[in-house]
Amino acid sequence: MPPQSAHLKGIKIVIVGAGSVGVTTAYALLLEGLASDIVLIDIDQNRAMGEVMDLSHAAHFAQARVRVGDYEDCAGAAAVVITAGVNQKPGQTRMDLVKTNYALFQDIVPRIAKNAPDTILVVATNPVDVLTHAAHKLSGFPVERVIGSGTAMDTTRFRHELGRYFGVHPRNVHAIIIGEHGDTQLPVWSLATISGMRLKDYCAQAGHPYNEEELEACARRTKEAAYEIIQRKGKTNYGVASVLVHVLEPIITDSDAIMTVSRVGTYAGVQDVAVSMPCKLNRRGAYQDVPLLLNEKEQDLLKKSALSIKKVIDSV
Incomplete structure (x- = not known):
């Protein structure tokens, strides 16, 4: 068991987006023993379930639960990490992604805020600075509770x-x-x-x-x-x-x-x-x-x- 696990029972982290960044983040969380409950939310629930099945084999050694959830499962989360969005392609800048990913945030951020009004939002989707600002406005959260991974x-x-x-x-x-x-x-x-x-x-x-x-x-x-x-x-x-x-x-x-x-x-x-x-x-x-x-x-x-x-x- 990772050394911190005994002190972090009941810590829930929700990750919205079961793509490569979201899933790798879930795996890293497992290895660090920072959460006892890790929830993956993704529009493709079949893919998310496959990732959870795989991650659960690692969770066996980390003493944590990994599961597929929906936005209602954000309730009680210490933090909700947003990795969902269109990825940067070769030749694109991060700013090229803004309109598509902003529209996505208009859908998901209010749903997170409704179910987890006291959580902390951690934004990883690019362009992360623009979308951190968007998450702040769309959630109504104070600025300190909307954090972009930034630089x-x-x-x-x-x-x-x-x-x-x-x-x-x-x-x-x-x-x-x-x-x-x-x-x-x-x-x-x-x-x-x-x-x-x-x-x-x-x-x-x-x-x-x-x-x-x-x-x-x-x-x-x-x-x-x-x-x-x-x-x-x-x-x-x-x-x-x-x-x-x-x-x-x-x-x-x-x-x-x-x-x-x-x-x-x-x-x-x-x-x-x-x-x-x-x-x-x-x-x-x-x-x-x-x-x-x-x-x-x-x-x-x-x-x-x-x-x-x-x-x-x-x-x-």
């Missing part, structure tokens, strides 16, 4: 790239991506550190070359990673599922973890828009307690990112 995935990819460049484990790299989960995302170079030192200082102390072109290449590969993965295998699922579980963990355990997630607010003077910034996550939702000390260039890029999302929000 948590990009931040993970960024630390992976920087870790490879500097030859250290990604967990020892403290660097974040903020703004849009998409083409206008921005790395916060001014606050990036390793061993408590800014990157230039770390390089000087460690005898490692500091090459701005190489670092920019790390950021570029971060931004383009999903496109390359989709071109090669048609989808992304493992990385985003692991990020979703790490978003859910502080919500379930009330552990005040800080992650870069998307939330509706005002950013760089742009009002009523969802972009990713570091937020404190706990059982009450996501809170932006400490503003980032961005330099002037980063503030300008954040505003550009927020305006690009706002333009799409206003068009749907």
Whole structure:
């Protein structure tokens, strides 16, 4: 039994969408022992039942129940994760999916809110920032209880790239991506550190070359990673599922973890828009307690990112 299971009896997590991301998230939840009741909701109930039958064999070792449900089963859920929607295809941007997936949210979000008025919504469907805003409006939930996975995935990819460049484990790299989960995302170079030192200082102390072109290449590969993965295998699922579980963990355990997630607010003077910034996550939702000390260039890029999302929000 995973070590946390004994403390998390009665925790229900609902996943709307039994596609690759939803099912991989359910599997990761099982392995982490974060929930005792995992419910899959999908329009294709036969497919969902097949996934549940398969997952139940893993649940045998994890001491959890996995089942197919409907929106009434959202009642009492600690969180409802929305992964349903049309997937990004090779050559598409995340924003290309907006109209189809927005229409889907118009159907499913009010049904979730009706049956689980106190739950926390975690949005993974792309374009995630636009749909996080949509979920907030359609649910009527306060902003802290509607959380988009946002740039948590990009931040993970960024630390992976920087870790490879500097030859250290990604967990020892403290660097974040903020703004849009998409083409206008921005790395916060001014606050990036390793061993408590800014990157230039770390390089000087460690005898490692500091090459701005190489670092920019790390950021570029971060931004383009999903496109390359989709071109090669048609989808992304493992990385985003692991990020979703790490978003859910502080919500379930009330552990005040800080992650870069998307939330509706005002950013760089742009009002009523969802972009990713570091937020404190706990059982009450996501809170932006400490503003980032961005330099002037980063503030300008954040505003550009927020305006690009706002333009799409206003068009749907």
